[in-house]
Amino acid sequence: MVTETNKSRRGSDIIRFLAWVVGIILLNALAASYFFRLDLTEDKRYTIAPVTKQMLGNLQQEVVVDVYLEGDFPAGFKRLQQSVRETLDEFRIYAGGNLRYNFIDPTDINDEKERNAFYTSLAEKGIMPTNLRATEEGKQVERLVFPGAIVKYDGQETAVNLLKGNLAATPDERLNQSVEGVEYELASAIRKVAFKGNKIIGYITGQGELEQQYVTDLLGSLQEYYRVARGDLDQIPSLEGLDLIIVAKPTKAYSEADKYKIDQFIMKGGKAVFFVDPMHADLDSAAAGGTFAMPYSLNLDDLFFRYGMRLNSTLIMDLNSGFIPVVTGYLGDKPQTEMLNWRFYPLLNNFAKHPITQNLDAVYSKFVSTMDTVKADGIRKTPLVYTSTYSRVMEAPVPLTLEEARMDVNPEQYQAGQQAVGYLLEGKFTSLFRNRRAPAGVQNSQVQERGVASKIAVFSDGDLVRNDVNPRTGQAYELGFDRYNNMTFANKELAMNTIHYLLDAEGLINVRSKEIALRPLDKVRVQSEKTYWQLLNLVAPIVLLVVFGLARFYLRKRKYERI
Secondary structure, three states, rough: OOHHHHHHHHHHHHHHHHHHHHHHHHHHHHHHHHOOOOOOOOOOOOOOHHHHHHHHOOOOOOOOEOOOOOOOOHHHHHHHHHHHHHHHHHHHHHHHHHHHEEEEEOOOOOHHHHHHHHHHHHHHOOOOEEEEEEEOOEEEEEEOOOOOEEEEEEEEEEEEEEEOOOOOHHHHHHHHHHOEEEHHHHHHHHHHHHHHOOOOOHHHOOOOOOOOOOEEEEEEEEHOOEEEEEOOOOOOOOOEEEEEEEEEEOOOOOOHEEEEEEEEHHHOEEEEEOOOOOOOOOHHHOOOOOOEEEEEEOOOHHHHHHHHHEOOOOOEEEEOOOEEEEEEEEEEEEEEEEEEEEEEEEEEEOOOOOOOOOOOOOEEEEOOOOOOOOOOOOEEEEEEOOOOEEEEEOOOEEOOOOHHHHHOHHHHHOOOOOOEEEEEEEEEEEEOOOOOOOOOOOOOOOOOOOOEEEEEEOOOOOHHHHHHOOOOOOOOOOOOEEEOOOEOOOHHHHHHHHHHHHHHHOOOHHHHHHHHOOOOHHHHHHHHHHHHHHHHHHHHHHHHHHHHHHHHHHHHHHHHHHO
C-alpha cells in the first residue's frame, strides 16, 4: 500500500532529479559559451602566457607541428614528451582550430636504408639526434632520440630543439630546464614562420667592426625574425628608421659626430647592443713570441659613463676556461701539439635570473674585461653574465705569451671572485650632449637631452658574436662552435635572446622566465620500499571500497528498518 508519505518522497526525488538534469544542461551551455581553464598547480605549469594566447588567436592559417618524441622513453624523458603534448593541447585550444600536431617515432621504420635516410633529413633540417641514457630499475637504458619538432606554416617550416638547458646540470635538471622552455621554444618557432616582424636591425660598420664573414651566422639568424641592414656610420646622416643597432668589436676611435648619431638614436627610443673589447689582445701575436695587451682608444668611454657603465682596461683570467692547441715539442721535424687551458678564454657559466639568460648553457669568451656601474639617474642596471669565482683581474698592460698556458696554476692568484662581463641598462637615458652643442657635420643639430624609455646591452667582449671560418673552404662555422674542441657553446643564444628582449614589445621572451620546481624521488628509498608501496596502492583502494560498501549497507538498513 502506497502511503501519502511515500508519494511525497517520490515526488521530491523526481523534482530533485529534474533539477540536476536542468542544472547540468545549463552548466554545459555556459561552458560552451564562456571558455575558461583553471590551473591549480603551484608553479602554474599549465598556464599559457597572455602574449602566447594573443599570438595563437591571430593565426590566419593552420600551423602543423611534427614532434619527433614518440616512442617508449624512460620516465624522465617521458615527462618532456608529456609536457610537449600538454602544451600543444593548450595551443590548439587558443588557436581556434588553426593548429594541428603529430607525434612521430623516427625509429619506427623497418627498412634500415629508409630509416637512415630519414635520420639524415632530420639532421639537415636542424634536428640532431642524441643518445639518451637513463637508469631504470638498476639497469642502464640507451636509446637514440630526436628531441625536436618541425613547425610548418604557409609553405614555410623551421626546426625546434626541445632539449635545452645547461650541459653542466645533471640530466634530471637539464630535462626540467627543457620542460620549462617548451612554451617559449614552440611559441617562438610559430612566431618565426607566421609573424615575421618588420622591425629593422642595423649592423654598424666604419670603425673596424667585425667583417661580414665573421658575423655571417648571427646576421643570418636575425634575418629569420627581422630585417637586417648594414651601414657605415660615417656615411649615413642618422640612424632614423632603425629599431636596434649592433656594434660588434670596433677597433677604431669614434668621431664626435658618430657618437652623436648613436646618442640621439638612443634618446629617441632606439635600442642598442654593444660588444666591445676595451683591450687590444691578439692570440697570434702571443704565439709569435709574446706581446702586451693594451687599451683601445675607441672614444666611447664618456658615452658609456653617461649611460651608467664603465669598461675597464683589464683582462680577466679564469680557471674555468677554454683550450687552445700549443706546440709542446717536436718528433723529428714534426711539431707535437697539445690542448692546454688558455685562461684568457673564460667559459661563462654563471648567469643572472633573467629571461635573457634563463637556462642558458655556457658561453665562450675571448679576452674579456671587467665592467663597473656608475651613477645614472633613472637607469636600472642588471648584470647578465659572470665569470667563475676563480678569476684573476690583470691591469693593463697585460703580458700575453703562450708560456702562460704551460705554467702551473697558483690558486691564490685566482681569488677575485665573480666578475660581471655583461649588463642590461633600462630606463630614460640622459644625452651625452646635454648642455652642449651638436658636433659639426651632423644633419640634425637639435639636441634631445633627455630620452624616452629605452634599453641597451653592453658586453665587454667583442668576440662573443664572432663566428670562426673554415680556413680551407671559407665557410662560416656556427656561432659558438669551437673547432678545436668540437663543441658548440651558447654564444648565439645569448646574442639572440638579448636582441629579442630589447625588441620584444609584446613580451614573448619573458616566457623564458617560467620555472617548474623539480621534485625528485629518493631513488634508494624507492628501490627499498618498492614492494610496500605497490601493495599499498593495490590493496588500499579495495579495502576502502569494501568499507564504504559495508557502511552504506548498514546506513540504508537502519534507515529503511525505521520506515
